[in-house]
Amino acid sequence: MSVxxxxxxxxxxxxxxxxxxxxxxxxxxxxxxxxxxxxxxLPPELAAAARRAVRDCPRRAIxxxxxxxxx
Amino acid sequence: xVSVDQTVAAPGRYRILGHPADLAGHAxxxxxxxxxxxxxxxxxxxxxxxxxxxxxxxxxxxGFPAAIKLAVNRAAGSGGTIVVNAMxxxxxSDKDKLLLIRSPHLVLDGAQLLAAVTRAAQVIVCVPEGxxxxxxxxxxxxxxxxxxxxxxxxxxxxxxxDRFVAGEESALVRWIETGRSLPSxxxxxxxxxxxGRRSALIHNAETLAHVxxxxxxxxxxxxxNGTTDDPGTSLVTISGAVEHPGVVxxxxxxxxxxxxxxATPLGPPRALLVGGYGGCWVGPDNFTTPYASLPLRxxxxxxxxxxxxxLGRESCGLAESARLVxxxxxxxxxxxxxxxxxxxxxxxxxxxxxxxxxxxxxLPRLDRRLREVSGRGxxxxxxxxxxxxxxxxxxxxxxxxxxxxGVPCPHWNRPTRMRFPVGIGAA
Numbered sequence: 093m094s095v096x097x098x099x100x101x102x103x104x105x106x107x108x109x110x111x112x113x114x115x116x117x118x119x120x121x122x123x124x125x126x127x128x129x130x131x132x133x134l135p136p137e138l139a140a141a142a143r144r145a146v147r148d149c150p151r152r153a154i155x156x157x158x159x160x161x162x163x
Numbered sequence: 164x165v166s167v168d169q170t171v172a173a174p175g176r177y178r179i180l181g182h183p184a185d186l187a188g189h190a191x192x193x194x195x196x197x198x199x200x201x202x203x204x205x206x207x208x209x210x211x212x213x214x215x216x217x218x219x220x221x222x223x224x225x226g227f228p229a230a231i232k233l234a235v236n237r238a239a240g241s242g243g244t245i246v247v248n249a250m251x252x253x254x255x256s257d258k259d260k261l262l263l264i265r266s267p268h269l270v271l272d273g274a275q276l277l278a279a280v281t282r283a284a285q286v287i288v289c290v291p292e293g294x295x296x297x298x299x300x301x302x303x304x305x306x307x308x309x310x311x312x313x314x315x316x317x318x319x320x321x322x323x324x325d326r327f328v329a330g331e332e333s334a335l336v337r338w339i340e341t342g343r344s345l346p347s348x349x350x351x352x353x354x355x356x357x358x359g360r361r362s363a364l365i366h367n368a369e370t371l372a373h374v375x376x377x378x379x380x381x382x383x384x385x386x387x388n389g390t391t392d393d394p395g396t397s398l399v400t401i402s403g404a405v406e407h408p409g410v411v412x413x414x415x416x417x418x419x420x421x422x423x424x425x426a427t428p429l430g431p432p433r434a435l436l437v438g439g440y441g442g443c444w445v446g447p448d449n450f451t452t453p454y455a456s457l458p459l460r461x462x463x464x465x466x467x468x469x470x471x472x473x474l475g476r477e478s479c480g481l482a483e484s485a486r487l488v489x490x491x492x493x494x495x496x497x498x499x500x501x502x503x504x505x506x507x508x509x510x511x512x513x514x515x516x517x518x519x520x521x522x523x524x525x526l527p528r529l530d531r532r533l534r535e536v537s538g539r540g541x542x543x544x545x546x547x548x549x550x551x552x553x554x555x556x557x558x559x560x561x562x563x564x565x566x567x568x569g570v571p572c573p574h575w576n577r578p579t580r581m582r583f584p585v586g587i588g589a590a
Contacts (some may be wrong), residue, residue, distance in 0.1 A: 097564075099350055101348045101541075102348060102498070102499035102500070102501065102539055102540055102541050103345075103347070103348045103498045103499055103541045105350070105499070105500060106500075107500055115361055121502065122505075122535045123531075123535070124500060124504045124505075126500040126504075126539075127324075128535060128539070134339075157350070
């Protein structure tokens, strides 16, 4: 069983905020509009929305990391 | 000095400070570079085993085990670079400057030994622009070594800009590669750093001096100081409300207050700042905490970059913290939003608190900002600022409560005891 986590590149991110709109279950915005990832493993039902958030980020700042096992 | 437990001894025969600065004296005192003419596999494995047995951890801030860092780098292939990190961007730290001026050959020996074991092609020493005395000593030492055939791989001195984050290891590698001093986003720290396609092994100057000692005298000599979990000696720069600020070499595990005593505090300290400007305040209840990684962690601190600042009774810990966060905010590399915008906002909150001009939302807002900034930069620069403020809110809790009710600190506008580069620090 593998676990998927959302990885945010803080250098690339410019606070467009699309990700929080596309994936509000896992990504919120701080007071200045920079995304905050909750860090939990991504539930499988959010996989499609997460792939869309990766694709639509204008700064290519989001990646999904898949790791085998429970951590 | 008082030892805190039976496993701790004051530095005896083993020490990294106080060896001769010239090559002839260095050779007479410590013997030749402990390296066979053509180091083979057996020598390399023995060296790796010895470093592992020593338990040496990095003295540049993160405290990462040197043997693990070496294993990661060895797996990345030969022909790389050993980078000596003498950037020492922390304004309150002098230990690496002093070490290089006093014992440049011990540091360079450590770099050559790691070059041999990783089959690296060169050693690069990074001393920031403006530190001409250190650079002159290192350049002279390199010339002596080249003339005496003491350097198996070429040694080169380079001069990156003197900025706080320039010494962060990914920023240093990037500067060597591109001339731009910016930290990189590295989600997996187990990936070796590279310069071009070749691996780069970066160590703080002090760590390399220990490597030079361990290779000569063995892991047990190193372990004759310190605790079982955190062996060896380390250099600490003491400043603040003390009579004799300066650098001391102490056994790991020495009680914090005994380390401070080496610099003669001007009175009973109000608090100690441990680890540097991105470190942690420690209050009187924890002054006897041993200076070793596990005990420090239980009080929320770490040895960090080996800085100990004594806060006197006449100083306000919150006002000093506010100045430090303003300084750290100004030293952001400017890449990550949470650091660029979060640190000035946090600095502003802490300043208002110290001045007694807090609004009723300040404490919950500050708490939220600290949570939001932590762990969200490419490097750990913002995390240091968060650690500093969090510890200030705990250690100076009584002051925080009074100031939040609008009572300003009577000491908030006193001149700072902290050291800042010229032209910085007026908060």
